[in-house]
Amino acid sequence: MGQTQQQEKEDIVVGRNSVIELLKGQRAIECVYICDDTPAKGQPISRIVAMAKEKGIPVKRVDEKKLEHMAPGLHHQGVAALAAAYEYSTLEDIFARAQGEAVFIILCDSIEDPHNLGAIIRTAESAGAHGIIIPKRGGVGLTPIVSKTSVGAVEHIPVVRVSNLVNTMEKLKEKGVWIYGADMDGQPWDKTDLKGNIALVIGSEGFGLSRLVKKTCDVILSLPRKGKINSLNASVAAGILMYEAVRQRG
Template sequence: MRETEDFQWQLEGRNPVMEALRAGKTIEKILVAKGSREGAIRDILKMARERGIVIQEVDKKRLDNMSLTGAHQGLIALVVPYTYVSVDDILYRARRADEPPFVVVLDCIEDPRNLGAIIRTAECCGVHGIIIPKRRAVGITPTVVKASAGAVEYVSVARVTNIVSTLEYLKEQGLWVVGAEAGGTPYNIQDMRGPIALVIGSEGKGLRKLVKENCDYLVGIPMKGKINSLNSSVAAAILMYEVVRQRDQSPLA
């Protein structure tokens, strides 16, 4: 069952709007600051005109007042709300590509910039989809889209009621559930080449107890300095690229 956000939705900035156009997203109107015609904005407006999208020139002050990110770059697009997919849609995407599923599960990420950064890295790593909880976590918002640099247009995101039940379902579908935990096996010596669901904990708190208990194994990132933890988006990026590294070579080194 697909669902959408229930607020008026907008994309801000040149990269998010350009990627939305390239991905064929339904855009109702583009608001552009008067006099803005240089570089990427000129290309965006040309593409929008070709698709029959309404373009409205407005004072920059109006965009400043509308902006939710504080970084509209002279451009705001009004679009249909974000559409989430189902977990099965994500698994189907992997089957269609004839690849072992690579899913990222986020356990209560609250910072929209962290979520956007994770989505951006996931797109670069070929992740088939991201799963987030409906409660106690950020959803796909304009700030998330901005932080993802438009990558959200290419990464499927499912929002579920219960993360633990979802992990159990992923196991039934043949995936190994790998949790990111400071005391886990060093990530570079743990085999992560098969169908995998990589679980990343929230900022500051990490994985919740029941989520951790439902992981097949835990992997950690060795720390050499005085600070004993990484930002969740940085940790997610390191682990996602380790999965890519291992999948791209055989046997595991």
């Protein structure tokens, strides 16, 4: 078994009582998986679902085969939870890291591919960004695959997970941060001032920026497209924009 597979297995908690105790604790949880098959029904499952929803943790309905794949050979009782590989930071941690510099933040709007998120975190740390913000729902969290793809960058840059990305964007604006979203119909990326307090928003792989996130951005930036494909990989687009900000900020 490879290192990533082994680590991912260790972050899977199975069984009704074990998952309930995990939900009672303080450890960050990426997702709770509930089997739709008959053995998984009953009062403990209803309690798990209610506890997860109260804490804002996504609950996914899956079949028996999925749970067996996640926890081979383990008695899962129709329920499993994926715990975060790392602890999340706070918004205050990001501003503290800036230490008086113009703050530089990356927001990920529903990035679903763990390899993309890992690559974005790796580039952000290299580019001197002060932190990453991701949503609790609709995107991948700090899974073992994200950690491995980041090549250890998750150890060196704060990653904040928020319940509402739009509300967080509004809080950043109140702190004097300008929000720049990456999308197809914006102004040229290399003719925009990125030297102050800024946050770059990168949309999902398939759909780009969500409607409310795009509406909340102060400026939309676009990269030129010369070929037939109408979009770039999310981590590639993020890297280009981050290093344009690095270039401008000296």
